[in-house]
Amino acid sequence: MALGFTLIWLILIVLIPISGLLLKTSTLGWPAFWSIASDPRVLAALRMSFGGALIAAVVNAIFGVILAWVLVRYRFPGKRIIDAVVDLPFALPTAVAGIALTTLYSPNGWIGQFLSPLGIKVAFTPIGVVIALIFVGLPFVVRTVQPIMEEIDREVEEAAATLGANRFQTITRVLLPGLAPAVLTGFALSFARAVGEYGSVIFIAGNLPYVSEIAPLLIVIRLEEYNYAAATGIAAIMLIISFVMLLVINLIQTWSRKRYGYGA
């Protein structure tokens, strides 16, 4: 009974709407779909969304691992608070994050005022987009890596040290490879979240077509023009690319889990 209820609910709320989108796309026909997909503005927006999300996910993977390590291994004042704060992007609405980041990084903002004399513009440029995407994706890497790090058996590190490895070697050769599957999972989640992000980005991006316009915004613009075909087409392209990328990441993950272990 629970299963039946789950299925009905899932079909009503998620599956019918999504298939509606796919159905609509299939009625467009190839030539129309192709002309949407090859529109330079669409291509630029897709490049911004996927490129920005990729950079943000890489940054989050690096800092996420450092953060998780610091939270698991070290003791310092305020650690508990820092641990709780990491989840802030899950709880803080994206629109709030968007206007706050914009205020902070605009040329006369708290942080922006120090960057603008250096000739660095963050708000209203692609850099601003990446900052917002780092914000929304930050907790994913930390929260997937942290529990795995907690389970690492210290004896492995002791063994490495006994065998003459210095600390740096132990970390890069022994610990990090074992964490790779978890890091990849976090990276993928952070990336997937960032690709579709809208609320926090539109405030800080400046939304210049061909420069800092993201694909979800272009969907909204086309919808407001009642150009449903173009909106649907862009949405379908985004779904397909995300799906393929997640599939590839899944395959890499399966491979690295077999290769390196830890019950990630």
Added chain:
Amino acid sequence: MALDTQPGQHKLTSAVTESRFARWTLIAVSLVFLALILLLPMAAVFVEAFRKGAGAFVEALQDDETFAAIKLTLIVAVISVPLNLVFGVAAAWAIAKFEFKGKAFLTTLIDLPFSVSPVIAGLVFVLLFGSNSLLGPWLAEHNIKILFAVPGLVLATMFVTFPFVARELIPLMQDQGTADEEAALSLGASGFQTFWYVTLPNIKWGLLYGVLLCNARAMGEFGAVSVVSGHIRGETNTMPLQIEILYNDYNFSGAFAVATLLALLALVTLILKTLLEMRFSEEIAASRRH
């Protein structure tokens, strides 16, 4: 005499930790990163809201449109969160306690809304119920408003927050296994009794945790809601949409005043979550390990 080193002078670094210098560098890097990306933005919300004094802050919140937005946000959350709660429990129950074919596939489908852009989540409902959709003319004929009205907002919110409760519960219930339920059933409890008296008490903290996250997201959802709302001032704007409108009107203190309310909601969510984790760490830790 030469061997007479004072204790502590030559502290050996343990082989399984980093040097003091490396440790503090990593801690400093983490803190600076968090400050730049998370803490300063949070502080900025409150500072900007009170820039023109407490009077302006209170006045901004007493605006009629803002009040309507707060009310609408609460209505949407009150409808969509309980529905997702019921669904989440049922889905987790089905997935964790029973064996059937296509389980992995079902789990993937439940997670689907996580990897769909909120804007696309809104778009699918526009395509389904919009004026030039299949259902559109029929709905117009019967005078049923879904888009640009509460039902559309609820549907879009439910789509986006769909996986939250189920995701928290599935690993937790899988961890707990089915032994308790089997015992209850063998002692003559009905299916419902087993669920109500055995399963539910076991998962209540994890459930609360999932509901908290679900609620925070439901009240703060922007992209999906933005697409289906139609932005009718005082009528179909939720709080996040009201923030956007005020901000684009250059009414920054107003925008940040509304933002403080949502920021406070986020803070309360985080505090409750941390308290839950401290008290019921074992139960909740299970759900983190996925």
